[in-house]
Amino acid sequence: MTIPLKDSSDPSAKAALARLEQIKGQLNLKSSAMSLQAPKDMTTERAAADFDIKKLEWLWAGGEDAYNLLNFSYNFIKNDPELVVQPPRNFLEMSRPEAREFAMGQIYRTTQLSKDKALNLTKQQIDSIVWATNIYSETFSMRFFVHASLFRNAVNMLGNKNQQDKWNTKIENLEVIGCFAMTELGHSSALRDIETTATYDIATDEFVLESPTVTSSKWWIGMAGQTATHTVAIAQTIIHGKNVGLNWFIVQLRSQTDGSLMPNVVAGDIGQKVGHLGLDNGWIQFHRNRIPRKNMLSRWVSLDRHGNFSPPPNPAVMYATLIPERLSLVLVTTQLISQAIVIATRYGVVRRQGAKNEQIMDYQSHYVKLVPAISFMYMVKTAQKDLDEQFSILTAGGNMDPATYLNYMGEMHAMAACFKGLTGWYSSEILEDCRRACGGHAYSSYNAIGSIIGDWGVMTTGGGDNVVLLQQAARHLLFRLEQKLKFNQYPKFSFKSPTQYINYAEEYLGNTKWNVSDVSQCLGNFSVVEGALCTILVKRLNSIQKNLESGMTHNDVLLESVRVAEMHCAVFLFSTNAAAYHKSTADPALDKGVLSIMNRLTVLWGLHILYKYSDQGFKEGFLSPEQIKDIEYIYFDYCKSLRSQVIGLTDGFGYPDFIIKAPIAKYDGDIYQAYFDSILQAPGSVDIPPYHEKYIKPLTNQLK
Structure with a gap:
């Protein structure tokens, strides 16, 4: 049985579907206690959310109107065979030539939407359809991005007005x-x-x-x-x-x-x-x-x-065009990694295993890995708004003042560089955690984790190797620290710079130790966490600077510098979210339940940084061994307190099943039947292989 490269309305595709139904009719696919329990577990998990999931989806999407528009677009593309692969074909099973043709077909189809008068789509709707297709297919996303962002940004950031006028219309129309x-x-x-x-x-x-x-x-x-x-x-x-x-x-x-x-x-x-x-x-x-x-x-x-x-x-x-390229990793992170987390999380609450038949999500090895990963997605999503605003100040809509541009570019370059470094490495770690969390089923292409890992792999080197970028960011931080400590100079910006804490370097260097006897203070006070993190950063940067002054080379302190730059970005994410979701500074229009859960996720992220980078504080004598033990205990316990919220939080990403693609991540939890159906649709699933006569029959038929 060969699955045709056509949609399900094609006669050969209909024949394949009919053959599938025939095969299923021959199978004993009665529901087991496990398969019946899975949807019940999913329903229970969803009901446990302490917040309105729909309103969290609005926050993720950028507001209620943006959410409604995106869902219109999901519904539009879902049954369009030129934008979304239709059964019995499987997006995750295409060959390279098929994938190339399909991705270019998606680009062609989206460019024709405005010309189809029968559709009567607005520009806003068309842009949203392109965005929905972007979320569905990372290949389409990257292919379209190369043209619409990299090529166009180069023209607009490096070209004069005449060049912009000549090329922009042609770029927009794909002439x-x-x-x-x-x-x-x-x-x-x-x-x-x-x-x-x-x-x-x-x-x-x-x-x-x-x-x-x-x-x-x-x-x-x-x-x-x-x-x-x-x-x-x-x-x-x-x-x-x-x-x-x-x-x-x-x-x-x-x-x-x-x-x-x-x-x-x-x-x-x-x-x-x-x-x-x-x-x-x-x-x-x-x-x-x-x-x-x-x-x-x-x-x-x-x-x-x-x-x-x-x-x-x-x-x-x-080199300025590299800044938006690296910032684009924000979008790739929130698109790809969040989908992998949805898969691992949904599977984790419906899969039961162990002496007491526990949900595997209840194991500490699961929730301590996946809950911070969920938090990270929301931290990045919020910070993305700040980065977009900062970049708009840098570029000024194409009318950049040279002096302002050069002053701001150092900050933006350093931020883009370390953001790519942190997200690249931590997201790679998250993907491996998601793969392990799904056990052997993650090895199946049909469950999408492998495809996401393959698409993601380039992100740690494409657009600049993470080690090099983090080293560049560290040099910028060292420069800012030197200017402050030696000359009491720190520039004024039209935005809150991620390096703002360096303006208080003398104060932080004066903190000989963390005067917190009860680490649980971190649970209710963002300033306690931020003060500790900024102190550690300044102390580590100062130590690296002293090593350089004593004769060490930048290569001698390379790995130390990389780790500090990575931490700098993690602290930027915390500070941005702490400002956005502290009860005294949050948007008063934000739903109280959503504010509460975002506040808790921000607390968790702060604990995550303290836990992950506690060695940096220990090196400076700022954190004691006892405090580090307490941080670990409270961090693990706080992850446990959010365990019951994982389905509501991942539902907040708002992905329909056809976007996720993985049968083990079905929204309703009915994963086993869906998984079996997927493999039955595979070409030649139950047929005699074409090489049987040549290689198998001569062996098995020897006695005849």
Whole structure:
């Protein structure tokens, strides 16, 4: 039985479904006590929520109106065979060619929605449908992101007004499909080593792009493998024989008519990857490829017809497009990781095992791992709003004042860098916890955990290796601390900077020990937790700075610096949520039950940081062994107190079953029948294999 690459209205698909029903009719699929108990457990768990789940869903979605709009979009895409894979096909079983075609079909379908007058959709609804599709498919999300964010952000952040006016409409309408050619085979985000060159030919008023070596090949470039017509490419710029630094250029890769490669451009597909099968990551080489001078993005630089070049006010502005790329990890985190948590949590409350047939979620090994992971999702979601506001100040809608831009960019770069580091590593840890929490069933592709892990894997290195980024963030923190301690200088910002605590460095350094005898004070007082965390951060940064002054190199303190930068981000999440969900500072319109549970999640996150980074406080003599023991005890106990809320909290993410995709995470808890149905729909599930005659029969039929 072959499952066709078509929706269920296709005759061959109908035949496959009929065959499935025939097979099920031959099976004894009577409900067992376990399968009957599972939905009851789910209902009981859902009823245990101390808050209105629907109102928590509103908070997650960004408000009641946003929630209603997103649910309209979920309902719209659910039965659309061009946006959501329909049974008997399974999204998690597609081959690479099928995934590539389907993802591009999703992009095409979403671009046609405004042209379908019968649908009568508003722009807001169309944008929401795109967003719902984005949540459904990480491959679509990444593929569309490369064009709509990376390529477009490069034009808007690095291009002048004429360039923006020329390209933005084409980008919006997908008249051009763009990609972002930064990394090379031998060079990742260490941009100073980039080998691709762009040499200005004053005779023809053109740049000549060249890939001089195999390691200069642009590599891992999303959409470059099969799709992109254009790219923004970074290259060493040679003018009058002199290297004037790195600049960005718009380069056409393929014909907009027939998709063929342009002269002097060679590109191809990288091939099979661990995840993101539907994204055509590719490689690009330029061989004396000529582009006009006007294709050099020129917001911060200029080059006239005679070869007179004006460099950027600071070379760092040429890397600014990496900030939104790294901030996009916020979205990836809340989309992918929260889905994995839903799967592990729902399975954990319906699966019973042990001497007393306990729900496996009741084991400490489960709830102490999953409850903080749930808290983390809500902490990130709230902080995302602050980061978006800060980034909007940085970019000013494309009208950035150079002085303001440069002043704010250091803060935003450091925040984006350490945010990517913390979320990348902790989310990887969460995914492994989710996989283990689902036991052997997580090894089944049909239960989605493996697919999420595959798609997520790139996040710890793509857009910059986490170690490098956290080291960069640590250097910024050390710079801010040095400026404060030596010169009493700290800049003024239009937002509360994540480094604001450094402004009180002298006070924190004066705290020789944590004067808290009863650690349970942390449960009702955010300031107690924040004060301890900020003290530890400042003390650790100061110790690292002293080591550097005594002759150590940055490499000697690399791992210490990375850990402090990671903690810095974790504390930023806590401080942001503490301000948002403290009863005295919270939005008065926020539902009281939702405020209460968010307050509790924030308390848990503060305890999580104290527990996870207690070694940092111990190193400075600030935390005693006894206090660390008390922190662990209270942290575990607080996780236990939130155990009964896990279904309500994960329901708050608002995902329908078709988004989650995993039968062991069915909303109603009826997981066993759903799981069995999924495997029965697999191609050839009960058929004689095509290789039987060639390899099996000669062995088993030897006596005849």
